[in-house]
Amino acid sequence: MPSCYQCHGLTHASRGMVATDKCSDCHPRGFVLRPVDHTADFVAHTHKAAANKSPEQCAMCHVSKFCTDCHQGKPARPGGRPRATVIPTDHKLRTFRTVHGKSYLAQRGACGSCHDSASCERCHSTPMPHPPDWTSTHALSKNLDATACNVCHADRQKCQECHHGGMRGSLLVASNCVRCHPTMRTRPVSGIKNKGLAEHAAHFNVAKTKRGKPYMCEDCHVGFGFQAAHALDTPQLSQGHDLRLCYECHGALDTVTNTLIAPYPGNTLCLRCHRDL
Secondary structure, eight states: TTTTGBBBOEETTTTEEEEEOOGGGOOOOOOSOTTTTTTHHIIIIHHHHHHHHOHHHTTTTOOHHHHHHTTTTTTTTOOOOOOOOOOOGGGTTTTHHHHHHHHTTTTOSGGGGOOHHHHHHHHSSSSSSSSSTTHHHHGOOOOOHHHHHHOOOOOOHHHHHHEEEEEEEEHOOOHHTTTTTTTGGGGOOOOOOOSHHHHTTTTTTTTTTSSSSSSSSGTTTTSSSSBSSSTTTOOOOOOOOOOOHHHHTBTBBBBTTOOBBBSSSSSSHHHHHTTTT
């Protein structure tokens, strides 16, 4: 059968289907298509091991919808009784959503046994896996959720270097940021869930008596991506603010002029944004 499927079911880029994938077009009437090992016990208990060992063998006859209809508990026939839902144990863990991308990229598990690109796109809003030209075309994707990218792309250095490459020499002002990060319009900034965006938005309106002009990106970033001038500034979205960074300016004195670098020392800094403390 693998030799048959080198042509049958294959779709040519410009000419369409090379040869039919309908078994009945080649096998004579009355030919038993079901393999002899596909017993009731096989279906109920042991097909999982066979599918994990050789998913390409199953895929010669079964498309992913055949598997998902059963695993998701859909009736065997319209109007019939729903079947029991069968979901892999690790899919029920709270951490699964944040780690399944890494498992897929590492080719662990048999994702393709149940999932096709369309099932991934229902959440990711972009072709999965990404096509070769994705880097140059993904900006055209509609409803692309950047937070979904974080599932697989935990190290976003390359993303940041491209997305923020045009920001070199730019000012830290709302007009330069909200085009891509509309959540940065949120007031108070404590309502912004991404702590990195919250920290930037808190510095849009700097007291002119202390600064005189908006900050520039280069005031803190020696490069782009997450290569910051401060070694303590790590790219973990789940962590809180590292206040050692904040107090390098707030409440500190300029060693040359002996003047305050930035206002709001001590807990008054926290209360600027977190008014419910």
